[in-house]
Amino acid sequence: MSTHTEPPMTETHRPIIGVFDSGFGGLTVLRALLSTIHGAHFLYIGDTARLPYGAKSRATVSRYAVESARLLESRGAQLLVIACNTATALALDDIRAAVSVPVVGVIEPGAQATAAAIRSLLPTPYSLLPEVLILATAATVQSHAYHAACAALGLNATEKACPLLVPLVEEGWTNHPVTREVIRIYLREAFAECTPRGVLLGCTHYPLIHSAIEHEVRALDSHAVVVDSAQATADAVSRTLASLPIAAQLTSTPSTFECLATDSVEKFQRLGSHFLNQPIPSVTLLDLGG
Amino acid sequence: MSTHTEPPMTETHRPIIGVFDSGFGGLTVLRALLSTIHGAHFLYIGDTARLPYGAKSRATVSRYAVESARLLESRGAQLLVIACNTATALALDDIRAAVSVPVVGVIEPGAQATAAAIRSLLPTPYSLLPEVLILATAATVQSHAYHAACAALGLNATEKACPLLVPLVEEGWTNHPVTREVIRIYLREAFAECTPRGVLLGCTHYPLIHSAIEHEVRALDSHAVVVDSAQATADAVSRTLASLPIAAQLTSTPSTFECLATDSVEKFQRLGSHFLNQPIPSVTLLDLGG
Numbered sequence: 001m002s003t004h005t006e007p008p009m010t011e012t013h014r015p016i017i018g019v020f021d022s023g024f025g026g027l028t029v030l031r032a033l034l035s036t037i038h039g040a041h042f043l044y045i046g047d048t049a050r051l052p053y054g055a056k057s058r059a060t061v062s063r064y065a066v067e068s069a070r071l072l073e074s075r076g077a078q079l080l081v082i083a084c085n086t087a088t089a090l091a092l093d094d095i096r097a098a099v100s101v102p103v104v105g106v107i108e109p110g111a112q113a114t115a116a117a118i119r120s121l122l123p124t125p126y127s128l129l130p131e132v133l134i135l136a137t138a139a140t141v142q143s144h145a146y147h148a149a150c151a152a153l154g155l156n157a158t159e160k161a162c163p164l165l166v167p168l169v170e171e172g173w174t175n176h177p178v179t180r181e182v183i184r185i186y187l188r189e190a191f192a193e194c195t196p197r198g199v200l201l202g203c204t205h206y207p208l209i210h211s212a213i214e215h216e217v218r219a220l221d222s223h224a225v226v227v228d229s230a231q232a233t234a235d236a237v238s239r240t241l242a243s244l245p246i247a248a249q250l251t252s253t254p255s256t257f258e259c260l261a262t263d264s265v266e267k268f269q270r271l272g273s274h275f276l277n278q279p280i281p282s283v284t285l286l287d288l289g290g
Numbered sequence: 291m292s293t294h295t296e297p298p299m300t301e302t303h304r305p306i307i308g309v310f311d312s313g314f315g316g317l318t319v320l321r322a323l324l325s326t327i328h329g330a331h332f333l334y335i336g337d338t339a340r341l342p343y344g345a346k347s348r349a350t351v352s353r354y355a356v357e358s359a360r361l362l363e364s365r366g367a368q369l370l371v372i373a374c375n376t377a378t379a380l381a382l383d384d385i386r387a388a389v390s391v392p393v394v395g396v397i398e399p400g401a402q403a404t405a406a407a408i409r410s411l412l413p414t415p416y417s418l419l420p421e422v423l424i425l426a427t428a429a430t431v432q433s434h435a436y437h438a439a440c441a442a443l444g445l446n447a448t449e450k451a452c453p454l455l456v457p458l459v460e461e462g463w464t465n466h467p468v469t470r471e472v473i474r475i476y477l478r479e480a481f482a483e484c485t486p487r488g489v490l491l492g493c494t495h496y497p498l499i500h501s502a503i504e505h506e507v508r509a510l511d512s513h514a515v516v517v518d519s520a521q522a523t524a525d526a527v528s529r530t531l532a533s534l535p536i537a538a539q540l541t542s543t544p545s546t547f548e549c550l551a552t553d554s555v556e557k558f559q560r561l562g563s564h565f566l567n568q569p570i571p572s573v574t575l576l577d578l579g580g
Contacts, residue, residue, distance in 0.1 A: 049350045050340050055460075057554040060339045167457040170345075178475070181468055264347035 014041040014256070015246040017237070018077030020068045023051035024268070025166075025204030026083030027275035029106065030257065032234035033081070037241065039251035042258075043077055045286065046272070049262035052166060053086040054137030054203070061139065062091040067288050069095045069103070077101060078246050081237055085202050085229075086137055089145035102240055106204065109236035110229025111149035111157075114198045117225045118155070122197065129156040131194045133224070135186065135213070136202030138163050146202055158194040162186045162203075169205045170271065179209060183216045191220055201228040208275065260286040304331045304546070305536040307527070308367030310358045313341035314558070315456075315494030316373030317565035319396065320547065322524035323371070327531065329541035332548070333367055335576065336562070339552035342456060343376040344427030344493070351429065352381040357578050359385045359393070367391060368536050371527055375493050375519075376427055379435035392530055399526035400490055400519025401439035401447075407515045408445070408488045419446040421484045423514070425476065425503070426492030428453050436492055448484040452476045452493075459495045460561065469499060473506045481510055491518040498565065550576040 017037070019030050023046050030044055045068045047053075053061045065087040069080055080103045082088045082095060088105030096103050118130050132155045134146040141161040150157035165186075168179045190196075199217055201207060207228045214226045241247055261268040265283035272280050307327070309320050313336050320334055335358045337343075343351045355377040359370055370393045372378045372385060378395030386393050408420050422445045424436040431451040440447035455476075458469045480486075489507055491497060497518045504516045531537055551558040555573035562570050 049346060055557075056339060057557070060553050163461050164454075164457055164463075167454055171453050173454075178468060178471055181471070185468070263350050267345075267347070 013249045014039060014251075015078055015241065015249050016041050016043060016076045017079045017081060017241070018069070018072030018075070019044045019081045019083050020065065020072060020087065021046055021084040021204060022053040022064070022087065023048045024170075024272045024275045027272050028204050028207045028228075028230045029081065029083035029233050031276050031278075032230040033237060034255050034257065036231070036234040036238050037250075037255055039249070039253055040241075040255045042255060043072060043075060044257060044259045045072060046259065046261045046268060047288065048264070048268060049288070052137070053084065054139050054163065054166060056086075056139060058090045058143070061087055062094045064288075065091040066094055066098045069099050071286075071288070073099045073101055079237070079241060079244065080104070081233065082106065083204060083233070085204060086139045089140045089143035102244065104233065104237050104240055106229045106233045107145050107149050107202075109232040110200055110202065110227065111146060111153055111155070112236075113229065113232035114200045114225075114227045115150070115153040115155055117227055118198045121225060129154060130197045131156050131158065132198040132200060133157075133190050133194055133196035134159045134200050134202045135162050135165070135190075135206065137161065137166065140202055146200070158190060158196065159202075160186060160190040165209065166203065166205045169208050172274075174208045175212065180212055180216060183209070183213055184219070187213075187216050187220060191222070196222070196224045199224045199226045201226070204230065259283045262286050262288050303539045304329060304541075305368055305531065305539050306331050306333060306366045307369045307371060307531070308359070308362030308365070309334045309371045309373050310355065310362060310377065311336055311374040311494065312343040312354075312377065313338045314562045314565045317562050318494050318497045318518075318520045319371065319373035319523050321566050321568075322520040323527060324545050324547065326521070326524040326528050327540075327545055329539070329543055330531070330545045332545060333362060333365060334547060334549045335362060336549065336551045336558060337578065338554070338558060339578070342427070343374065344429050344453065344456060346376075346429060348380045348433070351377055352384045354578075355381040356384055356388045359389050361576075361578070363389045363391055369527070369531060369534065370394070371523065372396065373494060373523070376429045379430045379433035392534065394523065394527050394530055396494070396519045396523045397435050397439050397492075399522040400492065400517065401436060401443055401445070402526075403519065403522035404488045404490045404515075404517045405440070405443040405445055407517055411515060412487065419444060420487045421446050421448065422488040422490060423447075423480050423484055423486035424449045424490050424492045425452050425455070425480075425496065427451065427456065430492055436490070445488075448480060448486065449492075450476060450480040455499065456493065456495045459498050462564075464498045465502065470502055470506060473499070473503055474509070477503075477506050477510055481512070486512070486514045489514045489516045491516065494520065549573045552576050552578050
């Protein structure tokens with residue numbers, strides 16, 4: 001595992017994959033990427049000085065996300081992963097227009113994985129449009145990006161903003177009565193509007209409360225499948241990578257990674273290790289001028 | 291009430307007072323300022339694109355706060371109010387060094403008001419150092435600025451980080467069982483460490499849950515006086531203003547105000563009116579380059 005700012009010189013030809021998030025949540029995606037893709041080098045930026053993006057406007061989120069995407073490209077990234085639902089929802093087109101490398105977001109892979117999971121459980125042929133519930137931040141919900149992605153896959157999505165879940169996860173209350181009560185309130189409000197066959201965790205923080213959400217879904221007598229988009233995104237990145245010339249440089253050795261953050265590197269190491277589920281040996285402070 | 295970007299030309303000589311916060315919370319201070327000071331014009335900046343400051347590092351908060359302070363001075367502010375506990379705790383000295391007008395923060399006035407309230411309730415002479423509990427964001431607590439301000443006034447402060455209270459207020463759950471339960475948990479943890487005579491609300495969001503906090507303090511069998519720093523700060527600004535030459539330009543007409551925000555002006559109008567307790571007729575979008 002490398003933690004240098006530059007990719008390891010002894011492995012200069014490893015494909016470099018840039019991963020971007022507003023903070024720590026995208027580390028759940030990096031975790032899935034590290035276990036799915038071998039022989040690559042991941043360069044992760046957490047824009048912690050300006051997090052969270054979830055309550056900010058499209059223009060602001062787009063400006064921030066494009067800056068990070070350009071920086072990743074300038075540091076050699078040959079493929080970009082927007083490991084942030086809000087940035088994918090509000091800025092994917094702007095990011096694709098701003099860089100010249102392929103860009104993978106988290107929303108389409110998440111919607112596709114949910115559609116696949118639901119269809120595998122439904123009788124065939126199934127005539128109704130299956131309902132799916134998206135739990136996400138306010139900004140992601142307001143963008144209706146998940147609704148559009150699900151509609152394209154023949155799913156009828158209800159989007160529910162859950163603004164308290166990120167702060168609860170960041171407080172470390174991942175298995176706490178208050179968090180379960182908040183999840184229960186949000187789910188009850190959502191289930192009053194729909195009867196979903198699938199519940200998609202549309203925020204990269206939510207994998208840390210996956211089991212609490214699943215528990216409350218069951219408590220509401222629902223058999224809905226609960227899907228998080230981290231693994232789905234890693235699979236999509238793997239497929240995109242396979243189609244690029246740099247795939248020839250992949251080896252079977254474990255992938256390496258390095259982390260850059262725009263705010264306190266100590267906090268990034270401490271909090272981030274919970275999301276990545278492994279220690280983060282060092283973090284480089286990055287000034288994006290914000 | 292004026293909402294123009296420039297102060298009203300018919301009242302050119304009104305003293306201009308700049309008020310700065312990371313978002314909406316400082317509007318509880320503006321509210322107290324408007325009811326305390328007449329004949330002035332208030333220029334409020336909410337740095338909503340980069341909020342919240344409460345979880346960010348000293349260097350980042352200082353950089354953001356100095357930018358806003360300089361902008362307020364360049365727009366004619368003759369006195370600055372840092373209506374943000376985190377920015378006062380982490381950046382007051384940097385702000386004072388960066389501008390040439392007087393600067394009032396929220397921490398010293400809040401500590402002074404708490405000391406006065408406690409002493410008015412204590413037998414004289416009282417030999418022990420009275421204990422006070424500060425509820426605040428993580429960054430404010432880590433700075434220990436309240437501990438220092440209280441120590442200078444002969445109070446022994448215990449500082450308690452309450453990171454979930456701002457998101458709960460912003461979710462609108464100001465009178466909600468979950469918010470009361472979270473307050474109860476934080477207070478119980480704090481009361482295990484101290485037996486306070488006063489509880490100081492060290493965050494400008496907390497006046498909106500003042501009565502819920504007071505209720506839970508009483509439920510713990512405490513007679514501690516609960517103080518918020520908004521009115522204390524307005525009184526301190528009034529005293530500072532009285533000592534400046536521009537005081538001669540004050541009239542008895544109601545003060546006017548205008549708001550600038552770095553993110554969505556619609557959201558600022560909508561959420562901000564709860565904090566200001568009156569409609570915000572218009573908001574100007576401001577680009578601080580972040």
